[in-house]
Amino acid sequence: MSATEVNLDKSFAKTSGVKKTDQKIFAAIGYGSLTIMAVLCLLPFLLVVSSSLTSENKIITAGYQFIPTDFSAEAYSILFKYPAEMIQAYLVTIGVTIGGTLLGLFLTSMTSYALSRRDFKWRNGFSFFFFFTTLFSGGLVPWYLLIVNYLHMKDTVLALIVPLVLNVFYIIVMKSFLGGIPEAIVESAKIDGAGDFRIYAQLILPLSKPALATIGLFLALAYWNDWYNALLFVSDEKLMPLQYYLYKMLGNMDGMRKAMMGAGAVVTTALPTESLKMAMTVVATGPILLAYPFVQRYFVQGLTIGAVKG
Amino acid sequence: MRSGFWHDLRKYKMFLLMLTPAVIFYLLFAYIPMAGIIIAFKRYDYAGGIFGSAWNGWDNFRFFFDSGNAWQVTRNTALYNIAFIVVNNALQIFAAILLFEVGGKWFRKIVQSALFLPYFISWVVVGAIAYNLLNYDIGTVNALLRGLGLEPVDIYNTPAYWPFLLVLVSAWKGLGYGTVMYLAAITSIDTEMYEAAEIDGANIFQRILKVTIPNLYPTIIILVLLAVGNIFRGDFGMFYNMVGNNGVLFSSTDVIDTFVFRSLITSNDIGMSAAAGVFQSVLGFATIMAVNYAVRRYDKDRALF
Numbered sequence: 001m002s003a004t005e006v007n008l009d010k011s012f013a014k015t016s017g018v019k020k021t022d023q024k025i026f027a028a029i030g031y032g033s034l035t036i037m038a039v040l041c042l043l044p045f046l047l048v049v050s051s052s053l054t055s056e057n058k059i060i061t062a063g064y065q066f067i068p069t070d071f072s073a074e075a076y077s078i079l080f081k082y083p084a085e086m087i088q089a090y091l092v093t094i095g096v097t098i099g100g101t102l103l104g105l106f107l108t109s110m111t112s113y114a115l116s117r118r119d120f121k122w123r124n125g126f127s128f129f130f131f132f133t134t135l136f137s138g139g140l141v142p143w144y145l146l147i148v149n150y151l152h153m154k155d156t157v158l159a160l161i162v163p164l165v166l167n168v169f170y171i172i173v174m175k176s177f178l179g180g181i182p183e184a185i186v187e188s189a190k191i192d193g194a195g196d197f198r199i200y201a202q203l204i205l206p207l208s209k210p211a212l213a214t215i216g217l218f219l220a221l222a223y224w225n226d227w228y229n230a231l232l233f234v235s236d237e238k239l240m241p242l243q244y245y246l247y248k249m250l251g252n253m254d255g256m257r258k259a260m261m262g263a264g265a266v267v268t269t270a271l272p273t274e275s276l277k278m279a280m281t282v283v284a285t286g287p288i289l290l291a292y293p294f295v296q297r298y299f300v301q302g303l304t305i306g307a308v309k310g
Numbered sequence: 311m312r313s314g315f316w317h318d319l320r321k322y323k324m325f326l327l328m329l330t331p332a333v334i335f336y337l338l339f340a341y342i343p344m345a346g347i348i349i350a351f352k353r354y355d356y357a358g359g360i361f362g363s364a365w366n367g368w369d370n371f372r373f374f375f376d377s378g379n380a381w382q383v384t385r386n387t388a389l390y391n392i393a394f395i396v397v398n399n400a401l402q403i404f405a406a407i408l409l410f411e412v413g414g415k416w417f418r419k420i421v422q423s424a425l426f427l428p429y430f431i432s433w434v435v436v437g438a439i440a441y442n443l444l445n446y447d448i449g450t451v452n453a454l455l456r457g458l459g460l461e462p463v464d465i466y467n468t469p470a471y472w473p474f475l476l477v478l479v480s481a482w483k484g485l486g487y488g489t490v491m492y493l494a495a496i497t498s499i500d501t502e503m504y505e506a507a508e509i510d511g512a513n514i515f516q517r518i519l520k521v522t523i524p525n526l527y528p529t530i531i532i533l534v535l536l537a538v539g540n541i542f543r544g545d546f547g548m549f550y551n552m553v554g555n556n557g558v559l560f561s562s563t564d565v566i567d568t569f570v571f572r573s574l575i576t577s578n579d580i581g582m583s584a585a586a587g588v589f590q591s592v593l594g595f596a597t598i599m600a601v602n603y604a605v606r607r608y609d610k611d612r613a614l615f
Contacts, residue, residue: 022513038424063453133340139587142346196324225432
């Protein structure tokens with residue numbers, strides 16, 4: 001209702017044809033600033049794509065360009081000719097993203113469900129047990145030593161999945177969503193003799209689809225973009241996720257040359273390293289950009305839940 | 311009392327089972343590392359581990375403070391976060407108000423999508439883009455400067471540029487996220503207030519200043535205070551990917567988190583990096599408690615605890 005009223009007001013101003021001066025000035029400022037901000041947000045992406053399609057010579061003589069003046073797809077053709085390492089990194093990332101997201105959704109929803117049940121007397125105590133970890137921590141060092149020296153998770157896929165699988169913020173968001181489901185639903189299921197786990201799995205989960213979609217996408221994004229856990233815990237090349245692989249390649253042209261040679265490329269001439277870096281960046285970011293238009297609204301939804309709940 | 315506990319335990323059996331994985335997770339990855347803080351008071355050796363190494367009192371802390379790094383990284387962390395809070399929130403509020411007021415469903419949709427896009431890419435990619443723009447030989451900025459016949463700037467060797475750059479990058483990456491949050495808050499403002507302002511003959515600027523912004527105060531205050539509570543936590547991803555191990559820039563770019571990481575991984579100085587981490591945690595905890603006290607006084611319902 002609120003949005004309609006405001007829109008009505010605007011359309012009145014438009015149809016009446018007499019825009020007041022303040023509205024004209026505001027429209028100029030509004031459209032102008034928003035357009036500038038939107039362009040500034042998009043330009044860097046254009047720079048990457050354009051550079052990946054520009055010949056190496058042009059980049060070296062004239063710098064990275066927003067429009068490819070000397071078009072060349074050489075970087076991509078090299079990348080796709082010897083894609084073994086890139087594919088391996090892709091597989092690691094896809095596996096970790098799918099596995100981590102599913103596990104994270106299961107654990108987050110199950111935990112939140114127990115915490116959301118009002119007849120569970122200890123729920124506040126447990127909520128605080130989780131929440132306190134956001135206020136105080138032992139810092140990086142004990143955590144790192146525990147994972148490496150005691151749990152021996154270095155160079156295992158667990159080191160890429162486990163650190164991101166639970167997040168107190170998601171538990172809070174999920175809990176507040178579940179709090180909005182009428183208690184009568186749970187009560188009637190209990191009368192029908194359903195156990196608490198069955199109520200969670202068969203009743204609550206299907207009702208939570210919107211919240212699960214939102215949290216699932218936040219989890220998936222975190223896994224897809226994760227390079228930090230790989231930086232700390234992965235030195236085995238077979239286990240490098242995409243972003244960390246990209247990080248290594250960007251900072252290490254020799255590594256890139258080796259990667260290409262290892263894949264069977266005979267590097268006689270200089271590799272187009274600059275455009276190759278950009279092509280790798282495009283390939284590593286591509287899936288996110290492709291999914292973006294379809295998933296954006298779920299993220300907006302999630303932020304709005306978070307904003308209301310504080 | 312005792313029988314009451316055992317009775318409850320049986321009654322809540324299923325809830326407790328459902329909580330078990332998460333409880334183990336946080337015990338293992340949060341509470342045990344908290345106990346691991348004792349490393350900061352030990353001379354760590356690999357044979358002894360966390361519990362077997364010899365105590366060395368406050369030596370690690372003394373080393374951290376005497377090195378001169380403590381003040382530099384703490385100052386950088388706090389100042390960067392203050393700048394981020396001010397600049398980011400101001401821009402986000404500005405963008406949210408404009409997005410709310412301008413017409414055109416498609417225009418708004420496209421702009422919001424554009425502003426939100428940087429949130430979705432990893433810091434690795436941001437670091438790569440920054441390098442394209444800023445590096446001395448082939449960066450776009452320097453190509454433009456040379457094209458105009460001006461002197462190129464050696465950004466990766468000049469610490470003075472970095473406070474501005476990092477504030478800019480943080481604003482760029484966070485603009486969409488915050489704008490969406492503030493837009494949600496603006497949309498929930500009661501329209502009757504806008505109508506009343508209209509009847510009173512307020513123009514659009516007066517309406518924004520007298521209705522929209524005052525109604526955003528609660529949201530602004532809460533978001534800012536929450537951010538202030540995290541003022542001693544540096545965004546490792548940003549600093550590490552923008553600056554990396556480029557020591558030339560550390561005077562203006564090193565934050566507690568990058569310092570701890572380097573001390574641990576690069577120089578393998580476990581005792582000192584643990585001490586720096588403990589220093590950060592304690593400082594952060596005290597700040598959050600103070601902020602929560604402030605929020606409580608402002609609005610009890612909004613307090614964290």
